[in-house]
Amino acid sequence: MPDRVPIMLLPANVVRKLGRRTFPPVMLLLPLFPSLKGTLQEIRSEVGVDSFVTASLFSSFIYGLIFFLLSFALLSSRPITTDPLIFSIVLGAVFWLMFFILHIYYPGIIVKKIAAKENKDLLYALREMIIDIDGGVPLFDSMKNISAAGYGYISADFDWVVRQVESGVPEREVLKQLALKTESEFLKRAAWQMVNALESGAKMSDALEGIAVAVEEYLLREIKNYSNNLNFLLLIYMLVGIVAPSLGITFMVLLSAFSGLGVTIEAVMMLIICTSIFQVVMIGYMASTRPDLFGG
Template sequence: MNIPLMLIPKRSVIIVEKLRGFTKILASFLPGLRISLIEIDKDIDVDEYIALSIISALVYGLLLFLLIFGLLFLLGGVIDGAISMALMVGFVIYTLFFLLFLLYPSILAGKKAEQIEKDLIFALKDILLNVNSGATIYGALVEIARSEYGMVSTEIGNVVRRVNTGVSLEDALEGLALKTTSEHFKNSIWQLVNTLRAGSDMEDALRELVRNMNLEQRTRIRNYAQELNVMVLIYMLFAVVIPTIAVTLLIIIGPFLNIGMGLDLIFYLIILMSFMIQIILIEFIKSRRPVVNL
């Protein structure tokens, strides 16, 4: 999976090797980053990824520095003040992008888990149907790999390929369980592994997995409905109440305050901040929506 906004592709910059000593030290404080890169199948060392993140973030910071400095200079600003403001903005942008690149692997791993869980219950039902029809668990997994269950088919396909190379089915499934970020997928795979090793009835185990997944998804929908009521109130607060109060206070007491910038500029800043907060809240509400298929 590719990292969005990453400007520098792998092995394209010599300076990556120059930063490797520093990035190795930084990587020791970020153990979760290495795990996230493995989970998203990113074929890159964690210290090399940190180096590429530093370079890409530096490019964004430099671009914003030049843009802000050029705008302030064209608007008649003092050069020293324009440089100071542009440096501050550039540093903030650099820091934000660097942190964003460090967080993106875990975000993508979470998205991958959501894609897996979206089709997991149907894949389990398909496996149960194949086992009921007399197929072996390996044969059922082969059918899942050939089917269109999104990331579930992709991950099971990797298991099938490992089995074809001589790895035992239990070991291949165990490797998948240790790698995946989806808790439901992990629990399902471990249940299959334990059932295979214990020689228990696979049909009963699969039926129990499907029943638990159905109950879990209904619970997540109920919890999201309760959270949505609170999030709608928060959205209305920032979208309507706070901007209205701020503009009203600005109109009433603005003329009596000695403010360095014009009241019109403050008004537009309030509108801009309200708009940005609304976008953030909308994206947060979307991110909280459970990915279910019943």
Template sequence: MHEKDAKLKASKMFLKAGVALKPFFTQLKIPLLQVKSTRTLEEHIAEALHSGAMMGAMVAIWLLAVGFSAQNTQVIYVGLLGAPAVFAFSFYSSLYLPKVKGMKRAKEIERELPYALRHLLIEVKSGIPLYNGLVAISEKYGAASEEIRDMVEEINAGKSEIEAIEESIFKNPSYNFRRAFWQILNSLKTGTDIESSLESTVDDIIKQQLISIKKYGQELNPMTLMYMMVAIILPSLGITFLIVLSMFAGGGISSNLFIYIIVGLILFQAFFVNVIREKRPNVKV
């Protein structure tokens, strides 16, 4: 708690700079709302500046200390020139972190969203009022239920269904969530049937998921071929070729070469697994 307060106090030192830079980063207002941040935009910019300044200073001090102790001018120059680059990287990384968190949150919501909306559709078709339907899906559907639970709490606090849905749409990072509840909102405002608009939205989301699964399957085939080439065929044939070549040349193969090959394969496999995970469609199985 004290560490958090100290960090906030240090960030306030950059608050004037945050106010001055605010007009250049107005596009970050919505991402901050979508991740439910309690900080204002200028406070967020000030915290990013503080983070960048700390990282830049730490790198500069460390490299300058190493450079002066070793009397190496190249390390000193790297410290002087690298500090601004580290500051810029850390500043922008911290500044746009809410966008990254919002994208992650959107994926979590959309994983459960079709099932929650399908449940809501069944409730509405059964003649149950929309509010009761929202209460029914405010549990059991992960991040989607959390968003709907917030909506239900706003209604319980005295807001109308239209106001609560409008606020939820504005603050939600998921495009499909916003689209689905925008259709519901339009139906409430115009007095049209909620069932038909909700059913078409659910069908569209499910179709998108099926398309993403097919696309993933098509992308997986060439990636699997590339994995077999790089991780299986090339190392085995390459090592065999080197052994035969060393026999004819009368030399030997350094044991370090095998270590480099193993480390390279481990890094490649870690990279490949990460790529597969990122490309995996956001569908609950």
């Protein structure tokens, strides 16, 4: 698993080195994120929570610095009443805070993405296991085939199971450990079904068939729910991203005719910045909630 989140600007080796030094601000921030340590463990990151928070502060500061420089360069080239330095500092600080919060919560997003990818890959892995078992292949050999079949996180999980069994751990105990450590609800159910089938002597393929049907129905529901939500999200996107800027400028022009304040460059820039941020957030939300059924 990667030791850094995709939006982090610092490489993994730098993140580890930062954790070797103790920064007082980081020690004050750690109690604010009690679940972060467990989340990093769930994504199997080797980076400690103190290293991750430190790296998040530095990475988000770089983002804030970029927005500060862009804002200051843009405002300094235009005659405005507001001090461009103060406005740029405030804007940079706001983006620093926003990106820091995003860095902290992004491992939780990764956990959900891993569980979603596991559910997608699990359907095909279960189908292959059912065919193998019905064809007379032992369960261990079937799991070994899954570990080498390229089913993403599912193959990695079963590769761990195979290595544990080959090292001498009983098959049932390893499957129980898999059920406890995975974030995929359906993989948990599949692992417990295999344990129950091994202990009771029930037909393994029948136990796995029920899980495969449940996964397939779940994925179809996800697609339907996303399709329904996407229509509403597109409506909000068009209202805020297209209609709101046009009407906002129109209202400011009308109000300036009565109040005499005029339409300042600061007001127009704030409108552009706010709508741009909203559009980026909406696009990111629509992309992150898209069912990862076929990958990509």
